[in-house]
Amino acid sequence: MKKKLRLKLPFRIILTVLAIILIVTLYFPSRSIYKLMKHDYSLLSSIAIYRADLYDELIKEDYSKTIDKFIRNKDFDIDDYETYLDIEYYDRPNFLTNTKKLLEKKYTIEDINKINAKLSDEFYQKLFDEYIYDIGKYLDVQYFKEENFERYKAYFNGNYEKTILYVNIDLDKEDYTDTTITNEFSNTILINKHHGIGEDFKVPDLTAIASDCTEDENYMSKEAAEAFEKMCRDARKQGYDILANSTYRSLEVQEGTWNYYLNLYGISYNNRYVTKPGYSEHHTGLAVDIKSAHSAVFKNSKEYPWVLENCYKYGFIHRYPESKVSITGISSETWHFRYVGEEIAKYIYENGLSYEEYYAMFLDK
Ligand SMILES: [Zn+2]
Structure with missing residues (x-):
């Protein structure tokens, strides 16, 4: 005669309850994580977002590559997530460190995006050393050349576009010198x-x-x-x-x-x-x-x-x-x-x- 393996009733109840708890605790996060991934975040970033309790905030915003790239970075300030949502990501060295320093220096998000888009790695130090309040205005001019920046400042005539154009034309130089x-x-x-x-x-x-x-x-x-x-x-x-x-x-x-x-x-x-x-x-x-x-x-x-x-x-x-x-x-x-x-x-x-x-x-x- 086969001996049926049957668990006793109390055991079955306990197992069922455990199973339900397991399903509930796994299902809801995995659903949120799944939705974040559908929203373009990587698996690891989605888990980090969920664990940082930012699911509700981020799911209703546009995908942010900056947050995706840095949410698991120890230097990323979770509390500043709203700021980082507006910071465009650029694949360049020390992006997070430089951006953080610019934020500390009180550059606006708009200016930071222009800086990250247009200036070389070497130029950041200048921006950290002193707050250049009008850097965004310079960067708005298509012909801006960062190697001429000091000359623009010295020649400045109240109009950013004309200043940049005229310095690029060398009007700040003496005739026949440094030609x-x-x-x-x-x-x-x-x-x-x-x-x-x-x-x-x-x-x-x-x-x-x-x-x-x-x-x-x-x-x-x-x-x-x-x-x-x-x-x-x-x-x-x-x-x-x-x-x-x-x-x-x-x-x-x-x-x-x-x-x-x-x-x-x-x-x-x-x-x-x-x-x-x-x-x-x-x-x-x-x-x-x-x-x-x-x-x-x-x-x-x-x-x-x-x-x-x-x-x-x-x-x-x-x-x-x-x-x-x-x-x-x-x-x-x-x-x-x-x-x-x-x-x-x-x-x-x-x-x-x-x-x-x-x-x-x-x-x-
Ligand atoms: Zn002639």
């Missing part, structure tokens, strides 16, 4: 009193301008020469006669010009009216001084307004307008035009920019 030198030709090269050419600089394809568009022999880079000829011939069809007056100048020629006027009138004249060798846009083969075939003074010719209104269609910009003297550092030159290509020329024309501004906004990385 950037390039030996590389391109249609977008910037040459001014802060950007010069080196001794190895060469215009790769100097081309003579066709004789119907110039009186003397004048050379430009091939693309610029062709664009100028097109403009000159289109203008003629409409009754306007323009000619290239002065285009490419070698370093030696500009040296001759510089020395000639230096001997004649002295350095202060030169600083105002003559460009130092190496810093003239005429070295690039992209600049052209235009003259009218009918009038000795270009500004008074009927050609001048025509060129101003139409040159962008051929890739040229009016390089030194009266309104931009403080930025270009060159007195108004009605006759000087610069080839930059049609797309850039159109943008500059439509937005009333100087080439320095355009360069700082879009090309200076």
Whole structure:
């Protein structure tokens, strides 16, 4: 006869009660944890959230990667969970430590998010050393460069965007000091009193301008020469006669010009009216001084307004307008035009920019 294994009644009751307790205590947390995981939190973070009693608070908020990453970290202050909910996570070294220090320094959450997004690891120390109350305003400007930060502060003119743009253009520097030198030709090269050419600089394809568009022999880079000829011939069809007056100048020629006027009138004249060798846009083969075939003074010719209104269609910009003297550092030159290509020329024309501004906004990385 088989002996049935049967537990005695009291035992069965005790086991049942234990089972119910087990199911209840396991079911509810596992349900919460399951829901947190459905909310994108990792298993371990979900358990930590549950154990920290933050389930009710966090389940109704958007998923926070910052909390997910740091809730199990010993340096994470559970009491500050609401703050961390608004702090965007960035995968970078010492993220939690740096963020904590910024919070202690009373930076706003908005600023902390910008700082973590944009500044290098090295910059944090500056933010810890002193409270930079307006760092967010600087960081809002797209062209902000952290290596120029001290210069921005020194130059500050009340407008963050203009301060940043003008310092990036080097307007805080003396003319011809601490200049950037390039030996590389391109249609977008910037040459001014802060950007010069080196001794190895060469215009790769100097081309003579066709004789119907110039009186003397004048050379430009091939693309610029062709664009100028097109403009000159289109203008003629409409009754306007323009000619290239002065285009490419070698370093030696500009040296001759510089020395000639230096001997004649002295350095202060030169600083105002003559460009130092190496810093003239005429070295690039992209600049052209235009003259009218009918009038000795270009500004008074009927050609001048025509060129101003139409040159962008051929890739040229009016390089030194009266309104931009403080930025270009060159007195108004009605006759000087610069080839930059049609797309850039159109943008500059439509937005009333100087080439320095355009360069700082879009090309200076
Ligand atoms: Zn010129």
